[in-house]
Amino acid sequence: MSKRLCCIGEGLKKGAWTIEEDKKLISYIHDHGEVGWRDIPEKAGLKRCGKSCRLRWTNYLKPDIKRGEFSYEEEQIINLSSCFMPLVAISTWSVIARHLPKRTDNEVKNYWNTHLKKRLIDNGIDPVTHKPLDSSNPGPAVPKKFDCQDKSNPDEHSVQWSSTTPASLPLSSTFSSVKPKISSGETQIESGFLRCKKRFERSSSTSRLLNKVAARASSIGNILSTSIEGTLSSPASSSCLPDSFSQSSEHMIDNKEDLSTSIDINIPEYDFPQFLEQFINDDDEAENTGGSNQDLLMSDVPSTFVDEDDIIGDITSWSTYLLDHPNFMYESDQDSEEKNFL
DNA sequence: AACAGTCTCAACCGCCTCGAG
DNA sequence: TCTCGAGGCGGTTGAGACTGT
Numbered sequence: 001m002s003k004r005l006c007c008i009g010e011g012l013k014k015g016a017w018t019i020e021e022d023k024k025l026i027s028y029i030h031d032h033g034e035v036g037w038r039d040i041p042e043k044a045g046l047k048r049c050g051k052s053c054r055l056r057w058t059n060y061l062k063p064d065i066k067r068g069e070f071s072y073e074e075e076q077i078i079n080l081s082s083c084f085m086p087l088v089a090i091s092t093w094s095v096i097a098r099h100l101p102k103r104t105d106n107e108v109k110n111y112w113n114t115h116l117k118k119r120l121i122d123n124g125i126d127p128v129t130h131k132p133l134d135s136s137n138p139g140p141a142v143p144k145k146f147d148c149q150d151k152s153n154p155d156e157h158s159v160q161w162s163s164t165t166p167a168s169l170p171l172s173s174t175f176s177s178v179k180p181k182i183s184s185g186e187t188q189i190e191s192g193f194l195r196c197k198k199r200f201e202r203s204s205s206t207s208r209l210l211n212k213v214a215a216r217a218s219s220i221g222n223i224l225s226t227s228i229e230g231t232l233s234s235p236a237s238s239s240c241l242p243d244s245f246s247q248s249s250e251h252m253i254d255n256k257e258d259l260s261t262s263i264d265i266n267i268p269e270y271d272f273p274q275f276l277e278q279f280i281n282d283d284d285e286a287e288n289t290g291g292s293n294q295d296l297l298m299s300d301v302p303s304t305f306v307d308e309d310d311i312i313g314d315i316t317s318w319s320t321y322l323l324d325h326p327n328f329m330y331e332s333d334q335d336s337e338e339k340n341f342l
Numbered sequence: 343a344a345c346a347g348t349c350t351c352a353a354c355c356g357c358c359t360c361g362a363g
Numbered sequence: 364t365c366t367c368g369a370g371g372c373g374g375t376t377g378a379g380a381c382t383g384t
Binding site: 014015016017051052055056059060106107110111113114115 | 349350351352353354355
């Protein structure tokens with residue numbers, strides 16, 4: 001198949017856009033709308049290829065784009081979404097971006113690559129597989145606050161790291177359990193086709209699950225912090241913690257008052273893994289009964305034959321790990337004290 | 343103040359899918 | 364059914380900003 005290359009042409013400009021170019025593009029789209037990108041440069045008087053115009057518009061100039069730092073809730077969605085990376089091969093960033101209102105896929109991707117991925121690597125986790133980076137590394141570094149062996153008295157607010165293996169690793173085993181369901185009778189070609197098809201369906205399934213998470217994204221920070229609180233107050237976990245950490249957790253509780261409204265931490269709903277499971281069950285029930293739960297994104301998505309239990313297990317595994325290690329994603333952020341207490 | 347190293351993110355690249363003809 | 368162009372995607376690059384010495 002021969003294809004005319006879009007961005008190769010005489011006199012086409014590349015690189016950073018000027019204010020004048022931006023004005024021309026905005027003015028043209030304001031008058032004519034986002035149609036026919038191929039013709040827009042010529043009609044708008046721009047020496048750019050259509051593709052470049054489209055990218056500039058969708059990633060930067062569009063009026064409803066939100067810029068600036070990502071909120072804690074947005075980070076949580078990206079973190080959870082990153083768990084699906086090994087499962088879905090296409091449309092990942094755009095699907096995630098659709099769950100973050102006014103964020104572009106490019107921005108989400110950049111944020112993951114420059115911030116969140118780095119944090120995982122810093123903490124000894126492979127950002128692709130979510131496994132420890134190497135076998136000599138027993139797992140992500142764990143704050144000494146969580147080290148059962150360490151009964152010393154670490155500074156309450158500064159986090160020190162040890163290499164103690166955490167009780168549970170995020171997704172390391174559960175991911176490998178999610179395999180394409182190809183029957184024994186299929187040929188290689190058929191299985192290739194099906195694999196391609198399944199990629200779509202997984203993407204859809206992922207989106208549906210993300211949608212469920214995103215639907216409560218506005219309160220996810222509160223839910224997590226409360227759940228962490230509940231986890232820490234349980235006898236099993238508190239017996240493992242040094243006294244100083246109990247004080248630290250009290251500090252967390254005090255600080256939480258500033259961050260959220262008061263929530264009854266005894267309500268099981270706020271156990272995050274349970275919350276996820278319950279939320280998905282509620283959603284399924286609504287679907288079965290023809291309920292009107294608004295699916296913000298995937299209302300047109302066909303049913304999937306990906307085993308959602310596997311994926312839910314993955315989410316639960318990862319969220320459980322996050323709950324067990326509340327500082328996990330934030331240890332590199334020395335300047336983000338507030339986040340360290342969540 | 344000057345330089346070097348690091349980080350950020352807008353923009354580009356090449357490939358893919360979809361839909362019109 | 365096939366071809367081809369438009370639009371969309373993830374991966375990558377590199378200029379400018381920032382930070383440390």
